[in-house]
Amino acid sequence: MATTDNRMNIHVVAACPRLLDSPLNESILKRAQERDLVKIHVHDLRTYAHDKHHQIDDYDFGGGPGMILKPEPLFLCFEDLFQRFDLQGTPVTLLTPAGPVFDQKKAIQLSLRKNLILLCGHYKGIDERVLEAFVTEELSIGDYVLTGGEIAAVVVIDAVVRLLPGAINDIDSAEGDSFQSGLLDFPHYTRPSELRGRKVPEILLSGDHQKINDWRREQSLQRTRERRPDLYAEYLENN
C-alpha cells in the first residue's frame, strides 16, 4: 500500500491555475491522486502579488509588445515553497518553448524524482532574474508556441504520473508503450472479429502467442520504419 513516504509531490506554479483543474482531476491522474501515489499542489501566482491590484505582469523594459511576469511574486512564491515543503535540492523546471524537447526518456527520469517543481511560463516571458535565482532546467513540449506553460505542464504531469508504480492497472501496460521500447506500437483490435466486412488479422485469433508476438514486433518495426525514420535509425543504433 502506498504511503506518504514514497508519494511523489508535484508543485505547479501557474498564472492561470484553473487551466490545470479539469485535466488533473480526470481518469488516471485523478485515480493516482486518490491512490496517494502523487499529490499535485497547484500554486496560484496571483496569491503572491501583494500590491493593491495583485499584478503579476508588467511592461518589458526596453520596449516591445507583450507583458513579462514580474519577479517579486515569483521570488515570494519560491521562497515560500522551499520553506513550507521539504524541497531541498529539487530542480525547478521552467516550461518554455526555449527548452530542450520533452520525450519519454525525460518522462522516465522525472518519474524517479521524489518532487517536481514546474513553473509555467506565461505571456511573453519571465523576468530573467527569476531564471538566474531559481530555475535549474527548462522543458518544451514541442516546436510550436502555446500561450502559456500550463497546458505543457499538464502534458508533462500526465506522461510522468502514468509511469508511477500502481497508476495504471495493468502492470505491464506502460512498458508496452510506443517510445518506451523505442518503437511505435503495433495495431490493436477488439471484438467483434468482423465489422462491415473488415476482419481482424487471422493470426490474432490463432491463440499461438509466439506467432502473435512475432507479428506484433514486425508490425512495430514496419510502422516505425515508415512513419518515423528518425526513431527507427535511433532504434537500430541502440539494438
Ligand code: 6GU
Ligand atoms: Cl513548455 N510553453 C509554451 N508557452 N509554449 C510551448 C511550450 C511550452 N512547449 C512548446 N510550446
